[in-house]
Amino acid sequence: MSKKRQEHHEEHVDESWLIPYADLLTLLLALFIILFAASQTDQKKYQTIMQSFNSAFTGGIGQFNFSNLIPLTTEPNIDQKKYDQPTNPATPNTSGQQQKQQEQLNSQMAKEQVDLQQLKEKLDKYIAENQLSTQLETKLTEDLLMLTIRDNALFSSGSATVKPEAKQLAGTISEMLAQYPDYRIEVAGHTDNVPIRTAAFETNWDLSAKRALNFMKILLENDKIGPERFRSIGYGEYHPIDTNDTEAGRAKNRRVEVSILRSVKPPQIIDATAKQP
Known part of the structure; x- marks a missing residue:
């Protein structure tokens, strides 16, 4: 008896579903990429990306045509509105105003x-004609014009009372200052570091401040100059211009400075050597 050999055919699983499944995974991956890119861009770019995304879904294709999308290398968070808006003709020309x-x-x-x-030339001429170079000197800087007056030209030792003969000097200075009414003026008193303690002045602060004030009052006796332009200050011994170890140095430190202040300062010229310690 012959046996029929029964042939068994191996059943093959239908794998046709893998194609749409792979397309679906591709679409999901693209979706996450697009969402990530959209989160990094502004609203206008997001709408453009979503239009490309919808076009890919509704076009019946199995993958995105990425050439329709905005490149992911676009820098995020750039406000395009300021580039898209036309220039307002009513907006002032800032650069023109600055210029x-x-x-x-x-x-x-x-x-x-x-x-x-x-003014410096006038003061220098007056100093030269009256042989006052040992008592007065001028200096023009980027901040001010300073007239320095030694204390012995104005006051007796330890006193803040202006000498009678010094009132003529004060009058001449005030006449020159009256010709330049647009400048503020500071009158500053300075002393040496020798302590003072008298009935009139307890410290060098008091002496320097009183000397500055009294000399300013003499200048203001000229009714051609406005008192609102003036101020006085006492620096005591704390701004010396020379050493206090010698009598000559202390004599230079005892002074009154009349400073005519600039309202506009020129650009500062920085000396490189001044920066060196």
Whole structure:
């Protein structure tokens, strides 16, 4: 009896579902990439990306056509509105205004330089004609024009009372200052470091402040100059210009300074050697 050999055929699983499944995974991956990119961009770019995303879904294709999308290398959070908006003709020209202001400052700076240079020349001429070079000197800096007066030209030792003969000097100075009414003026008193304690002055602070105030009052006797332009200050012994170890140095430190202040300062010229310790 012959046996029929029964042939067993191995059943193959239908794998056709893998194709749409792979497409679905591809779409999900693309979705996450797009969502991540959209979170890094502004609303306008997000809408553009979503339109490309919808086009890919509704087009019946199995994968995205990435050429329709905005490149992921686009920098995030850039506000395109400020580039898209037209220039407002009513907006002032800021650069033009700045240039105009700078020109005005330059013009004022040049005027102040001319004024202070002229005043310095007048003071220097007066000093030379009256042989006062050992008692008065001038210095023009980027901040001010300073007239320095030794204390013995104005006061007796330990006193804040202006000498009668010094009132003529004060009158001449005030006449010159009256010709330049646009400048503020500081009158400062300085002493040496020798302690003072008298019935009139307990410290060098008191002496320097009183000397500055009294000399300023003499200047203000000229009714051509406004008192609102002036201020007085006493520095005591704390701003010396020379050593206090010698009599000559202490004599230089005892002084009154009349400073005519600039309202516009020129650009500072930095000396490289001054930065060295």
